[in-house]
Structures are given as C-alpha cells and as structure tokens.
Amino acid sequence: MKPAPFVYHAPADVQETLELLAELGPEAKVLAGGQSLVPVLNMRLASPAHLVDINRVAGLDEVTVEPGGVRVGALVRHAHLLSHSAARTAQPLLRQALRWVAHPVIRNRGTTVGSIVHADPAGEMPAVLALTDGHVLLRSVHGDREVPASSFFVGPMECCATADELAVEAVFGRFPPGTRTGFSEIARRHGDYALAGVALALRLGDDGSVTSARASFVSLTEVPDVLDLTDAVAGATAADLPGLAGRVEEVVGGHVDPVDDIHASADYRRHLAVVQTHRLLDRLTAGEDADGTVRLPDAPTDQEVTA
Structure with a gap:
C-alpha cells in the first residue's frame, strides 16, 4: 500500500509551520x-495534498514539570x-498509561501530543489528559488558545483544532498530594488496541475511607470524559468495597457506551469496564508496598497502581 501523491514540506521553525498551515488550510x-x-495515508x-513535517522544528521536544502540571511538547516521543x-x-x-501504548518500537517514534490530536477513543493518552483535567495549547498565525480536555475532543477521531492550528503542547494536570492512581487495560494481545x-x-481520608474517586475510560466512550464515582463509594474502606460491587456496576455500566465490533460485543466491553474499575478501587484502597506501588497479581507486570 502506498499513499496518494502529496507535496512535502519541512519547516525550520514554528512560525514557518504556522504560515504554511495558514496558506495550505485543510x-x-x-x-x-x-x-x-x-x-x-497508506x-x-x-x-x-500537502504533508507538513515538523520534526526539524526546534523547541517542541521538551518536557517541563511545573507546580500546575507536566508540559509535553509536540515532538516528545512516548518513550x-x-x-x-x-x-x-x-x-x-503518565507512566502507568504509557507502558500500555502499543509496542516499544512505536513508542520510540510516536508522539504523545500526536496521539491526543488523533483523538482515537481507543487511545490511552486522551483518557489520561481528561482525567488529569489537562489542556492542549493550539497555536496559529492569529495567536494561541488553551483548550481544556473537556472541550478538545468533539467526536471519535476528531478534535477541535482547526486546519491552520498546530498543537504545540499538551499539559497534564497534577493531582493533590496523597492521590492514588491506577491504570488497567485488557487487549487481545499486549500492545493491541484495548x-x-x-x-x-x-x-482516602485519615481513616482509610474513600473521599473522592474519578475515572476515565479507553475504548468505552466516543470521546474521553470523566466519571465521578465519589457518590457511589464515598466513605468505603477496602473491607466495604466487595459489598459495593452492585453500585459500581450500576454507575460504570450506565456511563460507558461501548459498541459491538469483530473483537468484542458491547456487553462484554461494559463488563470489562465494571470489573477493571472495581479491581482498581480494591487495590488502591488496600495499601501499598515500600515504594508506593501495588502490583496487580493477576495482570501483566507492567500494570500497576501507585499511591
């Protein structure tokens, strides 16, 4: 398979890139x-008709950690x-989810911001951007605009960036101290789409009971969004969670909207969403080892939850 003919452009800096996008449009x-x-393309x-290669553009391959979040430039590779x-x-x-992105050879080349702009409902990083209340910085010859994750994704494989805008960076928010996080994914083969x-x-509160819980999903909703589970599990301890399985199933099962395809039925995907959410809740409330990590015993070695 080969792509249709196109004109190749290799701008040297951001300004040249923006001018090209403004001129070439859709x-x-x-x-x-x-x-x-x-x-x-293949x-x-x-x-x-035109391909604008930004790999020679300086200044887009930086990761910056700030009090308010982690800034990831447009050319930062997953690896x-x-x-x-x-x-x-x-x-x-970030680490918990990135370990699930495809295979090492793809992570070595693929970019995190590119994955977000691609807006695939089966992508891990859009879900992470949503859960961390992150945003994307879009730039054009007319100026910059910061778009929160809640507004950035407008449909499957569709984001709000216009034809003349370049996604310069994505910013992942930071959680309050003491927040415990986890990521779980089930695929036919490790590295395949989930x-x-x-x-x-x-x-958790000082007594070990849940004070807040929020989740986002992969391959289960048309666009990445956030489900607040707090009302369903507030006040629960690790010992209480088994008794809340029905409530978790009701809330999660009612929120996700999977579809049938050749890989799995919608009902099976919904079941997986419920089971994984409950398992993560269970492990995150159960405790941690010395380095703050709980490894899930029935999962691949690179599935983990961190406090």
Whole structure:
C-alpha cells in the first residue's frame, strides 16, 4: 500500500509551520511521529495534498514539570515521556498509561501530543489528559488558545483544532498530594488496541475511607470524559468495597457506551469496564508496598497502581 501523491514540506521553525498551515488550510496534514498518520495515508483513508513535517522544528521536544502540571511538547516521543523521572513523579498516571501504548518500537517514534490530536477513543493518552483535567495549547498565525480536555475532543477521531492550528503542547494536570492512581487495560494481545481500559484517581481520608474517586475510560466512550464515582463509594474502606460491587456496576455500566465490533460485543466491553474499575478501587484502597506501588497479581507486570 502506498499513499496518494502529496507535496512535502519541512519547516525550520514554528512560525514557518504556522504560515504554511495558514496558506495550505485543510489540504495539509501535520507529520510528527507518524505512527497513526502514515498507516492512514497508506490505506488512503486520507489523501492530503500537502504533508507538513515538523520534526526539524526546534523547541517542541521538551518536557517541563511545573507546580500546575507536566508540559509535553509536540515532538516528545512516548518513550521519552515514559522514561522522564520528574514527569512520572509529578504525575504517576503518565507512566502507568504509557507502558500500555502499543509496542516499544512505536513508542520510540510516536508522539504523545500526536496521539491526543488523533483523538482515537481507543487511545490511552486522551483518557489520561481528561482525567488529569489537562489542556492542549493550539497555536496559529492569529495567536494561541488553551483548550481544556473537556472541550478538545468533539467526536471519535476528531478534535477541535482547526486546519491552520498546530498543537504545540499538551499539559497534564497534577493531582493533590496523597492521590492514588491506577491504570488497567485488557487487549487481545499486549500492545493491541484495548478492548476496555480504565484510569482511576482516588483519595482516602485519615481513616482509610474513600473521599473522592474519578475515572476515565479507553475504548468505552466516543470521546474521553470523566466519571465521578465519589457518590457511589464515598466513605468505603477496602473491607466495604466487595459489598459495593452492585453500585459500581450500576454507575460504570450506565456511563460507558461501548459498541459491538469483530473483537468484542458491547456487553462484554461494559463488563470489562465494571470489573477493571472495581479491581482498581480494591487495590488502591488496600495499601501499598515500600515504594508506593501495588502490583496487580493477576495482570501483566507492567500494570500497576501507585499511591
């Protein structure tokens, strides 16, 4: 398979990139990591007349940890962010989710911001952006705008960025101290798109009871959103959670909206969402080992929850 013919552009800086996008409009596609775009081009699901390669643009490959969040530039590869010690300390959910993104060879080239802009409901990083109350910085010749995750995703495989805008960076918010996070995903094979995935952030009171719980989902909703589980599990301790299984099933099962496909039925995906959410709640309230990590015994070694 080969893509349709296109004109290749390799701008040297952000300003040149923005001017190209303003001139070319909807006829152009931006190439960063290319791990999503290139297959689409090869299958001719998209046939842009112009390809704007930003890999030579300086200043877009930086990760910056700030009090309010983790800033990830448009050219930061998944592997770079995964190995960034300050980023994973500031927001452990980044590492927990990134380990599930495809395979190492794809993580070495694919970009985190590109994955977010691609807006695939089966992508891990859009769900993480939503749960962390993050935002995306969009830039054009007309200026900048910060779009919160709640407004950025407008449909499956569709974000709100206009044709003349470049997603310069994504900012993942930081949780309050003491927040426990976890990420769980089930796929036919490790590295494949998830049949169902759950990201969870939970806080406990001094007595070990739940004070807040929020979740986002992978492959289960048309766009990544956040489900507040607090009312369903508030005040519960680890010993109480088994008795709340029915309530968790009601809330989670009523929120997600999976579809049938050749890989799994909607009912099965919904079941996986409920089971994974309850397991994460159970592990996150149960305690941790010396380094703040609880490894799930019935999961792959790179599935973990962190307090």
